[in-house]
Amino acid sequence: MGALAEIETGLGVEGLAAAAERMKALSARDLMVVLGAVLRGGGEAVDVAGVDPREAAVAVAAAFEAAAR
Known part of the structure; x- marks a missing residue:
């Protein structure tokens, strides 16, 4: 849960739904x-x-894909 709270704070949103919406762009x-x-x-x-932001994008996508399994 710590990572999710850090993501919410860093993106300036509250809640998983708001974080998911913000992550679309x-x-x-x-x-x-x-x-x-x-x-x-x-x-x-x-x-x-x-x-490198391109490498970061690939890494973040892979992390979320692995978590979804």
Whole structure:
């Protein structure tokens, strides 16, 4: 739940439905918020500042796809 709360705060929304709606059109900054939250939620200590946004998009999509299984 920590990652979800971090995503909601970072995107400036409240609730899963609002977060899902906002994720339909993420900016590069929003994408980095989501990536950082997902990685920290998985136990990684990470600074996403040096991450390529294209690689981040692929990683975030893969994380959500894996979680949906």
